[in-house]
Amino acid sequence: MSTPYPFTAIVGQDDLRLALLLNAVSPAVGGVLVRGEKGTAKSTAVRALSALLPAVDVVAGCRFSCAPGAPDPACPDGPHETGTGVERPARMVELPVGASEDRLVGALDIERALADGVKAFEPGLLADAHRGILYVDEVNLLHDHLVDLLLDAAAMGASYVEREGVSVRHAARFLLVGTMNPEEGELRPQLLDRFGLTVEVAASREPDLRVEVVRRRLGYDDDPEGFAGRWADEESALRARIVAARALLPQVRLGDGALRQIAATCAAFEVDGMRADIVMARTATALAAWAGRTDVLAEDVRQAALLALPHRRRRNPFDAPGLDEDKLDDTLEEFGAGDDPDGPDPENPESPEDPDSDPDPDGPGGGGGQPPRDGGPDTPPPPTTDAGTDTDPGPQGADEQPPPFGDEPARAEAGAEDGQPGAGGGGGEQAAVRAADPFRAKTLTVPGLGEGAAGRRSRARTEHGRTTGAHRPRGALTKLHLAATVRAAAPHQVARGRSGPGLVVRRDDLRQATREGREGNLVLFVVDASGSMAARQRMSAVKGAVLSLLLDAYQRRDKVGLVTFRRAAAEVALPPTSSVDAAAARLESLPTGGRTPLAAGLLRAHDVLRVERLRDPARRPLLVVVTDGRATGGVDPVPSATRAARLLAAQGTASVVVDCEAGPVRLGLAGRLATDLGGTAVTLDELRADALAGLVNEVRGVRDMAGVRGVRGAPGAGKRVA
Secondary structure, three states: OOOOOOHHHOOOOHHHHHHHHHHHHOHHHOOEEEEEOOOOOHHHHHHHHHOOOOOEEEOOOOOOOOOOOOOOOOOOOOOOOOOOOEEEOOOEEEOOOOOOHHHHHEEEOHHHHHHOOOOOEEEOHHHHOOOOEEEEEOHHHOOHHHHHHHHHHHHHOEEEEEEOOEEEEEEOOOEEEEEEOHHHOOOOHHHHOOOOEEEEEOOOOOHHHHHHHHHHHHHHHHOHHHHHHHOHHHHHHHHHHHHHHHHHHHHOEOOHHHHHHHHHHHHHOOOOOOHHHHHHHHHHHHHHHHOOOOEOOHHHHHHHHHHHOHHHHOOOOOOOOOOOHHHHHHHHHHOOOOOOOOOOOOOOOOOOOOHHHOOOOOOOOOOOOOOOOOOOOOOOOOOOOOHHHOOOOOOOOOOOOOOOOOOOHHHHOOOHHHOOOOOOOOOOOEOOOOOOOOOOEOOOOOOOOEOOOEEEEEEEEEEEEEEEEEEOOOOOOOOEOHHHHHHHHHHHOOOOOOOOOOOOOOHHHOOEEEEEEEEOOEEEEEEEOOHHHHHHHOHHHHHHHHHHHHHHHHHOOOEEEEEEEEOOEEEEEEEEEOOHHHHHHHHHOOOEOOOOOHHHHHHHHHHHHHHHHHHOOOOOEEEEEEEOOOOOOOOOHHHHHHHHHHHHHHOOOEEEEEEOOOOOOOOOHHHHHHHHHOOEEEEOOOOEOOHHHHHHHHHHHHHHHHHHHHHHOOOOOOOOOO
């Protein structure tokens, strides 16, 4: 086994180290989610923590790591007699992104259960991680149903495996640690809430600290054992402190004053549910034990809030995580714990704990102590705002009537590249405008039946969903179709010598259930950012519509990409990714102006889709073209755009054109483009899921007004409104 990097040798990352140590002291905190850019020691810190955990006693030969002093009565390998066991190090089990459900929870051999009457269970990773650490790198890329399973097991302390009426239960208590890079996509808020704590990490911008990181890493790579030996004393001291904090934890008192502060803080930040209150209480208690105290202080509540609340305030992927610390301080001061008769006296400056019991957090090992209140040199800089997103909309192009023929827009935008305003609003560079408020968009789907990654958009054959048929199993049987199995076995009962009740089932009779659910797609947005889109200040509404579709893509587990075209070319503003908030940020700062190279935009989309088909052939694409349909850029703009659209249609790409044309006279160019693409066209108004409901309400309103006028004797009273 390779020598892990010492935990005490990690430079900076105070919040990360503290969150991991608190979970080591009290696994009931609920694990930690580590968010941050690549190369910030996320995985290194988790692996280093496993070497600090105390060894565990297990029953000899038990695959589920039962404690010899209190074995699990329902252990599949039991029953075990209470007695002495063997000691082994605490395990750190890694869950790979591509793991199957059976690999996670274990596999129950249905074939042996039905054919031989033997309940054979092969433990999964949850059983291996019992009484240790379960580490999930890139947890945001894990399938949602797998995240649900492991979070349920972490919350209940047990794993349940059920296959066609045969069930197995075993204990699964572990320290759950997930790491993720937000650029690759966010977790759903419901899943974020299941992690006890969250930590944002970033590389230090302090040159001296960066130098020290490189120096230590190079030293470790040259001689791992020698490097670890130089930190052995610090590691031993930290390991002993974890053991002492665990022993002290049951004696820590959480007074009514601290509980009132916790409740007031969660209420002030409008956190949903009660899980945040419970996690904060457990975290504050662990903080007190870690500091060697038996009373929870206001500083513990404050630190617990900073670790437990930021990720619970995200309502959608476009909300920035974080906590207003001034508001937090005001809440804690307003609901101070000083009136707790049994708590520490706020007038007494002496602390009940021994000041020498807390090692210096700035010492060689860092110790994982509480970080300074105002942050340290590793505190990430505040997020910067794109200058284009906070400015007022710039001057728009001239608002003139569109030309009467398809080839005329070239004259309407003539001179646009020279900065001269054209008839179609194709003036020079236009400042970025803010997106209108997002709305609930209608569901756009890919026709047919796919086999892509699980999601919520288009129909697909999946492992989970409604049963639609049966087939012979290809490989291991996972989902038994009982009725089909019985039908396959029934004709052979006489030949198999059945003499009594029951059914003789052989392996050849078993049938795998075919299930249909939903898949996630690649939604590639092709957005027209030319001058004609800036006319009548339409870009704000267009951005709001795309933002609504991005939110819909997030909820349906899609990958998204963004291609824009303006002036003389098209560019990939965002390669396909699972991070819809990255797409929203690129969209917000998108400028407009110039001609409309529609053909270039479609051809660039074709290139992006070709590459993505090679990377992930099972994920079907959905092309969403947002334009008014005008083509004015390039050589022979209209015929070129037609050829590019028909090229995409020939490859079977599902397409939707969002028609952004406005004004009293409309040419229907977007509709023609949709026909060439072999797709459909919808207007901005039709894109709203509540468009029909709004129309119904409008008609009802007209009826109500007609009724009122009828009562008052107004003209037209009593006429039926169609």
